[in-house]
Amino acid sequence: MKSEPGCFSFDDLKNRPGGVEHWDGVRNYQARNFLRNEIKVGDGVLFYHSNIAEPCIVGVAVVVREGYPDHTALDPQSDHFDPRASDENPIWFMVDVRYVAPLSPPLTRTDLSHHPVLKEMDVLKKGNRLSVQPVREQEWREVLRLGGLEFKNLGI
């Protein structure tokens, strides 16, 4: 999952009550489908900081609630308001995630692109704009290993 840290950072997630926050504001149908259909409680999340000098994967989170309607689409005061959305047809969905642990060190795009396995990650692909995207099993394992989380019991 990608976020601009100036908008919502990994530390922001950590500082939420219980380290839990809903992942709202996704307004792309492909990403919506992941949130609504694919993502399950207990799924691991790589938290990526985008649109900064050194974009990187900064940490790990876990899904604690599966897809449900994104209420910000119904709120005219919200930046994410969508007049087409309604209670009957919410259109947009979100999940809840909980902070788990930071990567030490974070993995920059340079790190990823130099790694035989991680250089294939979707996040590196040109033109990639999906804010929610799948990670392959071997990529997940390798990111956690490099980030010093290999032998930690993360409960994921």
Place this chain on the structure above:
DNA sequence: GCCAACGTTGGC
């Protein structure tokens, strides 16, 4: 700040 890539909109 620049600009390529992408998704969406809307006229036809």
Place this chain on the structure above:
DNA sequence: GCCAACGTTGGC
């Protein structure tokens, strides 16, 4: 259904 125009994303 096509496609140009537009707004947004995000690396650099």
